[in-house]
Amino acid sequence: MTVKERIEQLRELMRKNGIDAYVVPTSDFHQSEYVGEHFKARKFITGFTGSAGTAVITLDEARLWTDGRYFTQAAKQLEGSGVELMRMAEPGVPTINEYLKSTLVEGNCLGFDGRVVAMGEGQGYEEITKSNKATIKYEVDLIDEIWEDRPELSKKPAFKLGEEYAGESAASKIERIREYMKECGATYHTVATIDDICWVLNMRGDDIDFFPLVLSYMVVKMDGVDLYIDETKLNDELKAEFAEIGVAVHPYNDVYADTKKIPAGETILIDPARLNYAIYSNIPEGVAKVEERNPEVLFKAMKNPKEIENMRIAQIKDSVAHVKFMKWVKENVETMEITEMSASEKLDELREEMGNFIRPSFEPISAYADHAAMMHYCSKPETDVRLREGSVYLTDTGAGFWEGTTDITRTFVLGEVSDTIKEHFTLVAMCNLRLANATFLQGCVGMNLDILARKALWERGLDYKCGTGHGVGYLLNIHEAPTSLRWRYRAGDTHKFEEGMILTDEPGVYIEGSHGIRLENELLVCMGEQNEYGQFMYFEPITYIPFDLDGIVPEVMNSDDIKYLNEYHKLVFEKVSPYLDEEETEWLRKYTREI
Helix, strand or coil: CCHHHHHHHHHHHHHHCCCCEEEECCCCCCCCCCCCHHHCHHHHHHCCCCCCCEEEEECCCEEEEECHHHHHHHHHHHCCCCCEEEECCCCCCCCHHHHHHHHCCCCCEEECECCCCEHHHHHHHHHHHHHCCCEEECECCHHHHHCCCCCCCCCCCCEECCHHHHCCCHHHHHHHHHHHHHHHCCCEEEECCHHHHHHHHCEECCCECCECCCCCEEEEECCEEEEECCHHHCCHHHHHHHHHHCEEEECCCHHHHHHHCCCCCCEEEECCCCCEHHHHHHCCCCCEEEECCCHHHHHHHCCCHHHHHHHHHHHHHHHHHHHHHHHHHHHHCCCCCCEHHHHHHHHHHHHHHCCCEEEECCCCEEEEHHHHHCCCCCCCCCCCCECCCCEEEEEEECEEECCEECCEEEEEEECCCCHHHHHHHHHHHHHHHHHHCCEEECCCCHHHHHHHHCHHHHCCCCCCCCCCEEECCCCCCCCEEEEEECCCCCCCCECCCCCCCEEEECCEEEECCCEEEECEEEEEEEEEEEECCEEEEEEEECCCCCCCHHHCCHHHCCHHHHHHHHHHHHHHHHHHHHHCCHHHHHHHHHHCCCC
16 A cells, blocks of 8 residues: 555544544654564554654644654655655744644544553643543554554563673662652552663563564562563573562563552552553552653663773774774775675674674664765665765664674765865864863753854854764663753753763764765763862763764864864774774774874
8 A cells, every 4th residue: 555545544444433633653652762663653654764753644634743863854755645744843843732732623533542652742632632622532553453464563582681781680770769769659660661671670682673672561569570571582591580589570461451450549650751641541540640750761871880891892892893894995985896785784794793792773874975964864775875986975873782882973085075075074073072072060961062062063054953962771772861962952851961871972964965974972971070160070982983084174173173183083093903903003093193
């Protein structure tokens, strides 16, 4: 079926069910950013394949909301589908809630599958329908009724992450959560976000492509833990571990019925952004609710000493692989056929050689020339092109090693390129280094510092339509809350920088139809000097790969920029050269030379 035919089938079901508007988000039952094939309902109904977006289908309109990372991609993929692209945060573009408020009228019904809609979003829909005298149906998965060959839920096995990697036992983490529950006056704590659950239980799996996570729900009580999961995924080691620490295993979908059985008088700690609307709606009226962010979110974002030690190792491994890769691409681009896809495969081969490589940590972005202007472009056989001299090649990829997760972007200059490309490359390098060299007072959030990564671009009328950086999980989600780097306020992303957090620093320039440039390092948040003005903090770059000097124009930089670049390249050489042979070392010396 075409997208138009699918939407018409959906509308027929909407009419049968008395639904006037139907919301299809990008989510699973756990509010995951990236989802397994079974949950790609928004992709199925609109044809848009990006990782973020929400569709709203009415009886006479179809609209898709997505953010600036995907404007170019979405416009191409929605062409001819009858689905209108809503460019989020652009002037004159209503939010989803604003659109629903203006669309729903008295007697209308808003429908959605409450398992894939976050509690907070569902509460927002409640307010709209009440004010418009409309109603809600949240127990309807209409997409499932028309998706004939829908993939099944994953059956892949889970595995244990030992303390030599996790740095803390599951029992210790559970006790920390219970202490937080006591402070909140809660006796139950229901967790639906699978990265939080996997972190607590030191469990990993393979239920979402690239992300070592396991579909599950968890309820922490003062006298035990209930884990809702497909038990066939658990090996004997995990079962024994769970039995020892008081984790009882239940069928995956029983969480909904069991939620209804929570005794009156209990108090449940829930996170409106991380619990689905269906579970929330099943909480009995006699149960008090404490609505706060899951404590696991901050606990796991502040890496412990063992995790930091391991993630440094992972970064060294990936940096060595990248240096070898950079040399290979630049030296062979014209002498052998290197395509976007074959280049990406080569990088993973080099990572494999470093040992303890598990898998890529997200879908690779391997983009040449104008493809690089699409922030989240993914090369496929039908779009794969050969790399050639005369433009730039952007690789935004990550590795999951047992020692941790990496997220790294480099842009390589291939042969002679235009002065404009070189200027843009230099500006992006300046933006990255200015942020990485920031010293700031404890209490700062990403919105305080984001200007450091944009000032050089803003002064020239340039910008990039995405955040500057995000937290990184330890073999969990590649985008990890609660802290990010962005200039625009976004609820949930405004927690202050804490010691031990690891974030990305990834400014860029994207010129549609021409080129894209992004340079991304990971930064460790560290404590600095404390004096009468307060506690100062700083970032430590833990990614060690050259910024391609073939794209640097020193005349565009000021003396501080040149100093930052030379200091960073000196660090790169010190960290990486011990792992290279003589030829590779000399090549690295050339690409980390002082300018």
